[in-house]
Amino acid sequence: MKKKSATPKHKQSFAAGVKESRALYLLMLPSIIIFLMFTYYPMYGVIIAFKNFTPAEGIFGSEWVGMKNFLQYFNSYQFGLTIRNTIVVSLYTILVTFPLPVVLALMCNQIRSKKFKKFFQVSTYLPHFISTVVMCGMLILFLSPSTGIISKLVGLLGFQLPNLMGSAAAFPHIYVWSEAWQHVGWDSILYIATLSSVDPSLYEAATMDGAGKWKKMLHIDVPALMPTVTIMLILRMGSVMSVGFEKVYLLQNTLNSSTSEIISTYVYKMGLISNQYSLSSAIGLFNNVINLALLLLVNAISKKLSDTSLI
Amino acid sequence: MSQTKAVAAKSKIKKSKEDRIFDAIIYTICAILILITLYPMYFIVIASISDAGLVSAGEIMFLPKGLNFKAYQQLVNYPSIWIGYRNTIFYVIVGTIVTLVVNIPASYALSRKRLYGRGLFTAFYLIPMFFTGGLIPTFLAVQQFGLMDTFWVMVVPFSVVTYYIIVGRTFFANSIPDDLWEAAQLDGCGYLGFFFRIVLPLSKAVIAVIALWAAVAQWNGYFNALIYIRNENLQPLQIALRNILISNQTMSSMLTGAAATEAQQLADLIKYAVIVVSSAPIMCMYPMVQKYFNQGVMLGSLKG
Numbered sequence: 001m002k003k004k005s006a007t008p009k010h011k012q013s014f015a016a017g018v019k020e021s022r023a024l025y026l027l028m029l030p031s032i033i034i035f036l037m038f039t040y041y042p043m044y045g046v047i048i049a050f051k052n053f054t055p056a057e058g059i060f061g062s063e064w065v066g067m068k069n070f071l072q073y074f075n076s077y078q079f080g081l082t083i084r085n086t087i088v089v090s091l092y093t094i095l096v097t098f099p100l101p102v103v104l105a106l107m108c109n110q111i112r113s114k115k116f117k118k119f120f121q122v123s124t125y126l127p128h129f130i131s132t133v134v135m136c137g138m139l140i141l142f143l144s145p146s147t148g149i150i151s152k153l154v155g156l157l158g159f160q161l162p163n164l165m166g167s168a169a170a171f172p173h174i175y176v177w178s179e180a181w182q183h184v185g186w187d188s189i190l191y192i193a194t195l196s197s198v199d200p201s202l203y204e205a206a207t208m209d210g211a212g213k214w215k216k217m218l219h220i221d222v223p224a225l226m227p228t229v230t231i232m233l234i235l236r237m238g239s240v241m242s243v244g245f246e247k248v249y250l251l252q253n254t255l256n257s258s259t260s261e262i263i264s265t266y267v268y269k270m271g272l273i274s275n276q277y278s279l280s281s282a283i284g285l286f287n288n289v290i291n292l293a294l295l296l297l298v299n300a301i302s303k304k305l306s307d308t309s310l311i
Numbered sequence: 312m313s314q315t316k317a318v319a320a321k322s323k324i325k326k327s328k329e330d331r332i333f334d335a336i337i338y339t340i341c342a343i344l345i346l347i348t349l350y351p352m353y354f355i356v357i358a359s360i361s362d363a364g365l366v367s368a369g370e371i372m373f374l375p376k377g378l379n380f381k382a383y384q385q386l387v388n389y390p391s392i393w394i395g396y397r398n399t400i401f402y403v404i405v406g407t408i409v410t411l412v413v414n415i416p417a418s419y420a421l422s423r424k425r426l427y428g429r430g431l432f433t434a435f436y437l438i439p440m441f442f443t444g445g446l447i448p449t450f451l452a453v454q455q456f457g458l459m460d461t462f463w464v465m466v467v468p469f470s471v472v473t474y475y476i477i478v479g480r481t482f483f484a485n486s487i488p489d490d491l492w493e494a495a496q497l498d499g500c501g502y503l504g505f506f507f508r509i510v511l512p513l514s515k516a517v518i519a520v521i522a523l524w525a526a527v528a529q530w531n532g533y534f535n536a537l538i539y540i541r542n543e544n545l546q547p548l549q550i551a552l553r554n555i556l557i558s559n560q561t562m563s564s565m566l567t568g569a570a571a572t573e574a575q576q577l578a579d580l581i582k583y584a585v586i587v588v589s590s591a592p593i594m595c596m597y598p599m600v601q602k603y604f605n606q607g608v609m610l611g612s613l614k615g
Contacts, residue, residue, distance in 0.1 A: 017427030023502035024426045027416035031471045034413060035439065038468035042444025042452045059451065104344070110337045122598055123345050126352070129593045131531035133549045134586050137556025138351065141582055149354055152369035185348065189608045213330045246534055250557055271447040272538065284445030292441050 049282035062278075069282035078266055086262040089248070090240050092176045098236060100184045102229055105191030106221055110213065121192070124185025136250035139178055140165055166255035175251060175260075190232070191225055198224045234302040238295040241287060263287045352594075359383070359583035363576040366583075382584035385577065392585065394544060395551035402547055403529045406466040410525035413470050415518060418479025419510060424489065440473050446538070453539055464539045465529075465547065475521050478610050482517040483510070520607035523600055530593060548589055555585055 018025075044059075049069055051062040073079055104124065111117040130138075142150045143164045151161045164170040198220060206216045245264040252260045263283065271280030358366045362377025370376060386392060420426055421433060444452070458464040487510055495505045511518070533549035540546055559578075597604075 021425065021427040023506075024420040024423055026503070027420040027506065028432065031413040031417040031476075032435070034467065034471050035435070037456060038449065038452055039439045039443065039471070042448035043442065044444075045448030045451055046444045048448065048451075059448075107337050107341055110334070111341060112334075116338075116341075120341050120345060122601060123348050125601070125604075126594065126597065127348060129527060129531075129597055130590060131533070131549055131552070133531075133533055133552045133556060134590055137552065137582060137586060138355070140557065141579065142351065147367040147369070147576075147579060149351075149358075149369070149372075152372070155369070181348070181351075189605060193605075193609055213333045250553065267446055272450070277447045277451070281445055281447045284447065288442060288445060295441060 046281055046285055048278050049285045051278055053278040053281075065278075069279045070286060072279060073283050073286065078261065081258070082261055082263045082266045085259055086241060086243050086264075088259070089172055089175060089262060090243050092172050093179055093243075094236055094240070096176050097180050097184060097187065098233060100180060101187035102191055102225060104184055104188040105195060105225070106217055108188065108192055109195040109221060110217065121185070124188070126185075127182040128186035130182060132246045133250060135178060135182060136247060139174060139251065143174070165251075166253065168256045168259045171251065171256040171259045175248065179247075191228065194225055194228050195221055230305065231302065234298045234305070238298040239291065240294060241290045355583050355586050359580065359587050361580075363573070363580040367576045367579060381577070382580040383588070385581050386584060386588065389551075389555065389581075389585075391543070391546065391551040391554065392548070392588070395546055395548035396589075398545060399530060399548040401462070402465045403526050405462075406470065406529040407522050407525045409466050409470045410472070410475070411518060411522055414472060414475040414521060415479055415511075415514070416506065417471075418476040419483045419487075419506065419514075421476065422480045422483035422487070436471075436473050436476050450538060458539070460540055460542050460545065462545060465535055465545075469535060472525075475524065478607070479517055479521065482514065482610055487513060516603070516606060517610065519600075519603045520610060523603055524607065527593065552585060552589055556582055 048059055048062065050064060050066060051059075052065045052068075053059070053062045057063070108117060108120060111120060142148045143161070145151050145161055145163045148161075154161050162170075164174060202220050203216055206220060211219070241263070243262050243264060245268060248260055248262055249265050249268065252265060264287070267280050267284045267287070270276045270283065354371075357373075357375040358371055359382055360378055360380060361371045361375040362379065363381070365371055365376050417436070421429065421436065423429075426432065443449070453459060453464060453468060458468060491509065492502075492505055495509055500509070531549065533547070533553060536545075536547045536550045540550070
């Protein structure tokens, strides 16, 4: 995704350049208007984080209060809680859902039967298309201590499951492992494709040298994946502080909120349930700035290590 | 010479024993993974057509028992699902068209080297990947433009997606050479005519990929409706699902005693049926269009 710099072959005057590209501008026009209205205009609107916003006075007219909203968040009990929960959920998710697709791809690559391989791929990709709402509904149904199928299956082994949905300690595990169930297969596509482009003569040479399948996997497949894995990991680390709102919000209840209240759910509650627009914007902006810093940091690291960067 | 051959053959046999163990392990793990992946989905289907009491007693594990379609018949009593279904179909159709109309031409324009101010425009599309206004400022903008609680808020404001534009740009940059335009120009083709009559027909693959992404996102999405839609007649399917699956708004809460237990069992059964009804279209479509998704992942990972 490296940006190629525009290098016009011959210097054009501004007017001539615009005139020649006018048809291309027309093609971009709808997306530019929509972006300006609903993405760039809110970037300006974020100044309400430094104001005491009231609907009557609007974004422009409301009174400036400096850092007051930020300080209110930093000094609140929720500050430490939401940051800690966000980081725990995020790092745990990466720890589980990052390596598994690589392992899955390595195994998938070992399957010789074309039909079985296809079946394996199609079935492991399938859960990716389940909606977040349905996924959370399934978790609630399956984990119900009295009627859920998971409780029943565990019961067969002689254990009794507590009410996991109502347990703060269980929340990160439920979130992360259901995430793994849903997306690990899908996330392996890229690695499977990378492996399919490995030069077959490498395997032949290794066979000649007497290497078994395990050795071949370890010394051909794993090194072949490493560059892609490194880039993906670096990019993934850039979003450590941005955990998606949807699933966490759906799985949240009063019993598990001590581990499930993350920054994005708190922003939603402060903003659209408590109507504290300025405070909510300040928290959102704080989160955004951290994300930006992380992204620029990993981008710089990635550039240095692998000469690949997002920008 | 023959000696080395014999050694090679011997070692091949010996190795293949190790390889067979290795294969057996791999195939076993893969089979277990397929089971873990498919079983929950299979269970939902068999539970939805089994007897409610048996399901909640844990009697249903591998085969449906007490076959009946009561749960599906009960769905008639949930108009919110059908209203949601209808709305979602409209959102998917219109939303996908809008997504294509705004993103495809823009990504094509960005892929042209002769676009004057290309660096500037690229930055314009990339910046939102790094910085956004956030929930409340976006909410206020939608409100100010009068889109709250309208059909259009679901299909227009968030239709420009930087990722789609990058994927499209990569595709066009690699598959539509600039010479093509020069040739068409000689034949007296105007620029927009060139785009619609020559570029688009050559770009079916990327159009299909982005259309599928947009359609799935629209079918499965609930965030925008949660924030911007209050009117029940505009709610998409996922909000109706949330009310039934998560908020437990089924019709059993009024009853007590044995009737309540039975009603609760039926309510759970209805949840299974709702999941089947709402997920079936995507699940059935997916294997048919799978190759496009795979293509899309590859397009997205190419460095443009």
